[in-house]
Amino acid sequence: MVGFKRDYQGNAKKHHGPKPAAAPKSTMRNAYTPMFERLRDELDAHHDRRDRIGKASRDVTALSKKIIFSLQRVRQIDASLPQDIQAEVDSRLAEIAKLLASIAPEVQDINRYRYSRSLVCLEELVEALTFSHYLKTQTLVDQAHLAQVVEDLARQGAAPEDEVMADAGTTPIPEQAGQVAAEAPVIGVTQEDYLYGVFDLTGEMMRFATTTSALTGQMASGDGHDEPRTIVEDMHDLGSLFEMLPHAGGGNKTWEKKLEVMRQSVQKVEKLGYDRTIRGSERPKGWIPDLTTDDQPNSP
């Protein structure tokens, strides 16, 4: 850097470099100092743990969202995913598996609920996994099976690097995964994680129904059965499930909010189903409904 500062007499001022880190607070020790130091160490450990879990959680959330985006490119339900999409999903799951394995040891026993708020990624993960399961089987995966899938992810993530990452939930962990994976700590999915994730699933199903009905000219429905169900019926089934369940969560507003959003998703899909039924044959494939109001000035 050319030039340097001068003082009022024209003498060059010395540049002492960046200020040294502030001297540690000079605390006069008193009778309570040792106690506070111990408490500080405990709190530090807790905060550090919470930060580590939060970081991993944000990454898992982002990866889960990417899985959902990939899945939204599927065009059929009740069928295996197209290979390229399945490969994307698998690769994201492999990354998620490693992240889960990295924090699993820190959320055992009493810590599982202690860090619940930092584990919101599980809701997003439930959403992604239930969505994937629905597209492949046209059913809602139940809580026990889903919890098992998430546990297996943590085990896979703990397995040594060179193991092939199997598609979570459809193929068993290879025998060779061995002791490390089998004994690895896992992360538990609470009923709250499951239910809130399934609430969010209805939103993705609604988007899926909208896209596929516009592009394929039909409501997505199952394949090769005598009476294939459409996505409209599936949405109705999910909606009824939540309407009939007593409200969970002890007074927080989350349940009510998610219920409201789910109701809107169900109604959007209902409308699609109605449109298809009434006007299905009239519309060419790829036609998208005009959502503007009727009285529009005609453009010249």
Place this chain on the structure above:
Amino acid sequence: MATPMIDPALFEQLKSKIETDTKIRKELHQILDDLNQHIAFTQGLFSRIHSTPRSKYPSLLGQVEEGIRKEIESVGKLSQFASQYPYYKYNHMWTRMIQDAISTVLLCTWLGGMGSEARPGELGRLLTLEEIGEVFQVPVNLKDQDAFHVTIEEYLLALINIVDELSRLAMNSVTLGDTSMAVQISSFIKDLHAGFQILNLKNDILRKRVDSIKYAVKKVEDVIYDLSLRNLIPAKASE
């Protein structure tokens, strides 16, 4: 026929879990109502401290200790019930109350109450987190087991509660003619303030409450200043 969208058994499972959870919360509410009454009663007794000369402390503290004994009983019931379930699932329901209960014990012992043969009461005694656990007969800072216990945060927040109370007492003691009490409170609050500065705090409720300690420090400093200006500090107690 295709597999149904939702397994019929699933609804029953989900429903029964939610109903169980609701029952647990209901029962907790009942236990906590009782605890709350005992705490409110004890806190009410403490309000008299601001108009009680030190010589009459033993009698007042005796009544306070009665209230505290009832608190301990309720906390015992809470501990027994809540320990059946994950601690952090429901602890938000009772954490404020536990802080208040701890505050009553901290204040009582600081004022010289709850003495025993092994350890007679003395003015200025601050119980540690572990000693609080012994009073309430529950574990503290539990890490290797999922059961009811008192947390570090609860202890610290309770401690800050009595700082406010004592700063008020400092002023009222002077009014009652007890200037050495004000001096002792001043020294105690300043020591605590220094102690709280040692903690590394995040932007949470603890941080907010710790920030408020400085107002209590200032309040008591003003009282001491008023006293020293008028040479009212007893020679024995001044530095």
